[in-house]
Amino acid sequence: MTGRRSDARRNHAHILAVAEAEVAAQGAQASLERIARVAGVGSATVRRHFPTRKALLEAVFRQRVHALCERAHTLCGEHDSRAALVAWLRELLAYSLAARGLADVLSYEPLRDEDQDEAGEDSCAAALGAAGALLLRKAVEDRAVRADITIDDLLVLIVGIALATENYTDPAVHADRAFRLAVAGFGADGA
Known part of the structure; x- marks a missing residue:
C-alpha cells in the first residue's frame, strides 16, 4: 500500500470500513455490490482493492x-x-x-x-x-x-x-x- 496514491488509500480504507459494517450485519455473504454502492464506488473499484470475497473478509x-x-x-x-x-x-x-x-x-x-x-x-x-x-x-x-x-x-x-x-x-x-x-x-x- 505504500506506493498507492492518497485517494486510492482513502478508497481502500473507506471500502474496508463499509465492508466491516456489512459483514457484521450480513455475515460472510455480504453483497460486494452493496458494499460498492454504500461506499460510493464502482464494483470494479472494490474488486481492484479486494480481488476475491476471501481477500475482503481477510482484510475485515x-x-x-x-x-x-x-x-x-x-x-x-x-x-x-x-x-x-x-x-x-x-x-x-x-x-x-x-x-x-x-x-x-x-x-x-x-x-x-x-x-x-x-x-x-x-x-x-x-x-x-x-x-x-x-x-x-x-x-x-x-x-x-x-x-x-x-x-x-x-x-x-x-x-x-x-x-x-x-x-x-x-x-x-x-x-x-x-x-x-x-x-x-x-x-x-x-x-
Missing part, C-alpha cells in the same frame, strides 16, 4: 486475528498449558460467533504446499494456525493433550461449532456446551 478480520495471535503468544507463558490452549480456543470461538463471517474465512480447505506462496502467510487461517500450534505443541509436550491432535483438527472443531450454532437464538450458550463436550474429548487420557 485481520486486526482482531492479529490480537488473537498475540494472545496465543502471551498464553504460551502459562504454567498450565492445557488451560492456556483451551482459553485461547474459547476466545477464538467467542470471536468467531461475534464476528459473523470469520468462521467462513477459516473454513476454507487447508492450502496445499504449492498454494501457500500465492495465499501468503498473513491469511487469517495461516496466522491463527501458527499461533495455535505454539499452544498445542506446548500442551502436547507437557502431556496435557493427546499427541495425535493437530491444530487443523482444533480449527475445524472451532469452525464447526461456530457454523453449527450461529443461527440459534442464543448461539453462545449452545456453542459453549458443544465446546465443553469437545474439550473433554481431547485430554491426554481421552476423557
